[in-house]
Amino acid sequence: MYCYKRTTSEGLTYYEVFKAPRTKDENGNTYERYPKSSDFGFGTGLCIRGNEKHVDDKIAFYMANGFKAGRWRLSLKI
Numbered sequence: 001m002y003c004y005k006r007t008t009s010e011g012l013t014y015y016e017v018f019k020a021p022r023t024k025d026e027n028g029n030t031y032e033r034y035p036k037s038s039d040f041g042f043g044t045g046l047c048i049r050g051n052e053k054h055v056d057d058k059i060a061f062y063m064a065n066g067f068k069a070g071r072w073r074l075s076l077k078i
Contacts, residue, residue, distance in 0.1 A: 001063050005050075013050030017062045 004016045020032035035045050048058055 001066060003059055003063060015048045015050065015055065015059055016045060017048060017059055018045030019066065 001017065001019055003018075005013065006016060007013050018035050021035055022030050023033050024030055046062065048055055052058070
């Protein structure tokens with residue numbers, strides 16, 4: 001699992017949390033690559049806005065549990 005922080009030219013922040021797809025190079029060696037736009041979606045990659053409620057907890061949840069753990073569930077008492 002990887003997480004990249006992105007900031008747009010307008011100053012908006014979002015995070016890409018994804019499981020890197022595996023592919024093979026010309027010598028047949030397997031490696032992980034950055035996903036294509038078509039690779040993003042639930043179960044592969046998510047974009048989380050930086051201003052979302054509990055963004056740090058969401059990122060930590062997916063980094064620790066991957067996408068097999070199911071959808072983000074609010075476990076904090078507000």
